[in-house]
Amino acid sequence: MTRVVVDVMLKPEILDPQGQAILGALGRLGKSGVASVRQGKHFEIELDGEASPAALAQVEELAANFLSNPVIEDFVVSVGAS
């Protein structure tokens, strides 16, 4: 079994009100030195067997067409990350 991770974030130009709310809350909690916060999604996918090129290509396709909305989101695929 291999773990493949897909991280999805809003594109940089898309307003992220959740990230802004978190940033605001950090201020109220007295935390300083934080310039910005953006919130995204982290998908952990367990593949049967090894992460062959074919299997990875499938994950890339899944990430591009299903796990993320290409209109407003970008994604990154990593193998074996925790």
Next chain:
Amino acid sequence: MTASVGVVTFPGSLDDRDALRAIAAAGAEPISLWHKDPTLRGVDAVVLPGGFSYGDYLRCGAIARFSPVMDLIIAGAREGLPVLGICNGFQVLCEAHLLPGALTRNIDLHFQCVDQVLSIENTETAWTNGYAKGSQIVIPIKNGEGRFVASEPTLDRLEAEGRVVARYVGSSPNGSMRDIAGITNERGNVVGLMPHPEHAIDALTGPGSDGLTFFTSVVKALIAA
């Protein structure tokens, strides 16, 4: 011959019953469609209703857009089938790329259910031909993920081509770009709308009956066709 309008029920759809009621009130025959149906049962138009299909999991409408019935609707839309996506239905249409842009979390992060003033800016579509251009109507908006976003070129194109169907008047409850409440495709048969016209078909249960015209419009368009 009575026009028939189908309403799709996905797991988690909520305003399907209300859409069926509005269609009947408009004088058309309402037909319930199940998300797994292999045919559209010969309906003349389709409504994708409001609700929380698949619990809004992953993204609103992201899972519903892959339903078997959606393949038929996408194909039908390409041939001119009138399709109205309300709220979650609008989200499904954007995920299915029948409409540009995307719907994201309301800018103040709260679900908002309020009676909203809209101005109807495009009265050429199958769903809005019964309104006078520029008329202001009051219909409920109720959602947590209603902020319409699209790239600047897309927004400019929508404006230039007159494809903004409805716009929020006064403060937008969700921060939508250019205060856009509803848009249409190039052909004018597919319309996505965030507010709920099916909840404004009579003063007994809604803020008035301004919403009924969305449904009487499509009946008119179908009979004329």
Next chain:
Amino acid sequence: MIDSVTHAAATPDVVLPFAALGLKDDEYARIVDILGRRPTLCELAMYSVMWSEHCSYKSSKRHLRQFAERIPVQAKDILLVGMGENAGVVDVGEGFAVTFKAESHNHPSYVEPYQGAATGVGGIVRDILTMGARPVAVMDSLRFGPASAPDTLRVLPGVVAGIGGYGNCLGLPNIGGEIVFDPSYLGNPLVNALAVGVMRTDGIKLATAPGPGNKVVLFGARTGGDGIGGASVLASATFEAEGVRKRPSVQVGDPFAEKVLIECCLEIFAADLVAGIQDLGAAGLSCATSELASAGTGGMRVVLDTVPLRDPTLAPEEILMSESQERMCAVVEPSKIPAFMEICAKWDVTATVIGEVTDGDRLDIYWRDELVVSVPPRTVAHEGPVYDRPLSRPADLDALRADDPVLLARPQSGPDLLETLLRLVASPNLADKSWVTNQYDRYVMGNTTLAMPDDAGMIRVDDSTTLGLALALDGNGRYTRLDPYSGAQLALCEAYRNVAASGAVPLAITDCLNFGSPEDPEVMWQFTEAIRGIADGCVALGIPVTGGNVSFYNQTGSTPINPTPVIGVLGVISDVHLRRSIAFSADGEQIFLLGATREEFGGSEWAHVVHGHLGGQPPLVEFDAEIALAGLLHEATGVLSAAHDLSDGGLAQALAESCLRGGRGARITLPADVEPFVALFSESAARAVVSVPSDRVGQLTSLAAARGVPLLALGTTGGETLAVDGQFSVDIASIRAAATGTFAALFG
């Protein structure tokens, strides 16, 4: 090594950790006596959750009996299912039956506000569903500490988001409720949720397991480790001042799972596929299996290994105690199983046969082929301990009642009266609550004809009829603290009056009783007095208690909350088009005050807001006056344009609300023989403000005289100001700014 029945019988000297699970020595000894041996770990788990205060009602049972024993004569025909089932059911006419109930989820909402409130809504909706009804609306009654307290800022937004998040996703309109702030609830917020459902009178389902050979089917969400020990540990323990004493596991809800479960169940009911059904709430499978078996014809056999799990590491006793949400348990004839499974498959609902009804008299549960539970089901579900807790009238009550608010400084001049009005209108308890209520969907299902801020929520039963249901949910802690007997009656009267104001006829009630620790004799005295008050009140008003909920242990350390009974009244209206809102909806109409006003400020909003004072006696309760007023409000259908009951804040608050709701002012002349301060702010009960078109005043006068309801002409609707002759005049816009600014400023 599985702690099986055989093993338990063979090892009598093994001491199980019963105290850690909340059981007392004598309770454990009784279990040993019932079984004739020590219990297995699984049996101990079952008894500990089912005999907890929250599940067994051991401190309240003997007192709640009054509700079932004293059903008003007028109600016998309409009560289809009374106390003791998952929810009560009443006949509302035209072949429709309505089930409704209120329930609390207080402690979980303090720990995890969003999920605590969300799962509270989920739980009460399942209680309605399991009676065979389609859930059609929800309401909520919320109480928090002071509005500006840091912990209120932590709890309130999460609770509101949780109620909205779960209820909106289920597709249930939220049609009303209340929000109250009081120091008494700091550290012990109250989240009481009400749900109502509709079915045909022949469609009622009960929690019973008849017929040996019938299958027991568990369906809905998979079972995980949610809330293990939540029922017995959490609800039966208080919070120490330093923090939570026992570490709870809070339940997490999935409203989508419940939505598909609702649709799945309704199709199953329509196809008549179940002989009995029970939802899984507190105590999960322990409760469902023992209650179904208890009410059945014999025993039950369950194989725990067949339970679909989310977490494969769960031990059998954990499976039995799990409070994973969105699960139901049905008893189904073998021939109907294929049809049942087909409907579940259509909705993608997991469904598993976990056992069957037997002709024995035991509930036998197997794990890995070993018998781990063999109990007489009634001893678990219905024959738990019954306590007769000691009672003692609070030592401070005489002094509290003697501390009469008549001694407090009161406004005399017009400007002072105006300043008081604006201060009250802006105070958190009376302020505009749109910041909260706009987060709830009020339109879904398309049958809502009245919602907040009107006096009651009202829904059309079905779009095939004009028949409607009205609901009001009201409570109060301050009046009840001063006098639990009449305080509870005042909550009942307020909800009753609110239903009548909307144009409906009150029919039945549900109650949610929120109190401190039953181990405190003063709390127990408050509890018994409140119950006696409600029982007497229901007989006087002719409307029965159909069911409800008790929440004990609402206290921090040794300080209990104010005793807070919350009452939900259900009413019926023959034609929803005849409903009335509180709005002054046209200019030039005549405004009247119905009912008698006395100087009554004990426990009032004015005393609380202006002086931080709680003392004296609550307003007088007069059932004859409430009945006469309600009767008049009903008979005056077609005569009145608007009706608004008077409660917190008195006449001034009611006038302000009716002006704001209608978007117009009023010109008022107060009676010459009453001190203006008393006329405007007293909280005498059995009163309402109404507006009438000028050509119908004669009709109102006759009807009021016939009913013996005092009628006082107050003035006329219209204009941009609320003007009280000789006292003050204020722009409606200023009142609106005061009312709507508070929540926005507090919660952003």
